[in-house]
Amino acid sequence: MSADRTPDAARKRRRRHTRERQAVVFGVLLGGLAVAATGAAAVYSGGWSPPFLSRDFSSPEPTGLAAEDSPCPPEGATPVPYGQVTVNVLNGTNRIGLAGDTASALTSRGFVVGQQLNAGQMGYTTYTGTALIQFGTQGVAQAYTVAAQFDTPQLVLDTRADATVDVVVGSTYNALVAAADVTLQADQPFPVPEGCIALDQVSPVPQPTAPPATEAPAEG
Structure with missing residues (x-):
């Protein structure tokens, strides 16, 4: 071997x-x-x-209560019961039926809908944001209660003397914020949105007025 x-x-x-x-x-x-x-x-x-x-692994930004440059809610102001808020819903786009659909959605949550029209019928122009919410000094809490239903709407203070709230629904609006995501609590003051302007520093704009009566088509 x-x-x-x-x-x-x-x-x-x-x-x-x-x-x-x-x-x-x-x-x-x-x-x-x-x-x-x-x-x-x-x-x-x-x-x-x-x-x-x-990669962005952070959680989505929470829905804002209002867009920047909106009037701030008064200190200590709390939400108003939906049934005590009267909202005029206006279609600020050329999408037929938008005011009606939005009014129905707000009504289903308990809001009182006053008028539902095309924006031009109330003296407004078209709107390219989510929603324009306009109100007077008597309706700030009501306006913020409505604003919580929309994704970062623009709030505008005008000269009206009552507490009604106008909502001009814009071209980027798709639907109300899901009811489960509305974080209002009856006994908790509104959070102060980032970038808002103190109410006493805001100059109210004139309240829009309806143009002279014409054969305007009804909002469809």
Whole structure:
């Protein structure tokens, strides 16, 4: 029997192969650790930002109560029961039936709907936002109660003497905020929206007036 075929030689070959495999495994592991360490150092130093770190995993921004530059709610003002708020719903777009659909949605929540018309019939123009909510000094709490039903509406103070609220529904409006997402609490003051203007620093605009009577089409 030749020397390389003896049991002792076979054992040596197995040990050598085992050492070779172990060397390969350890080499791969060490190489992987080196790459990981280099990458970690680059991220830590700001030299590299992996794709998964650039994703936005934050929660969606909560729905705003009002757009910037809206009048702030008075300090300590609390929501008004829906049944005590009279809303005029106006279609500020060319989408037929928008005022009616919005009025129905508000009515289903308990609001009192006064008029539902095209915006032009009440002296307003078209509106490109979600909703324009216009009101007088007597209706600020009512307006903010209505505003909570819309996604970041624009609030405007005008010269009317009563507490009615006009809502001009705009081109980016799709639906009311889900009732479950309306966070008003009867005994909790309205939160102050970011970027709003103190009420005593706002100059009221003239209340819109209906144009002279014409053969205007009814809001469909």
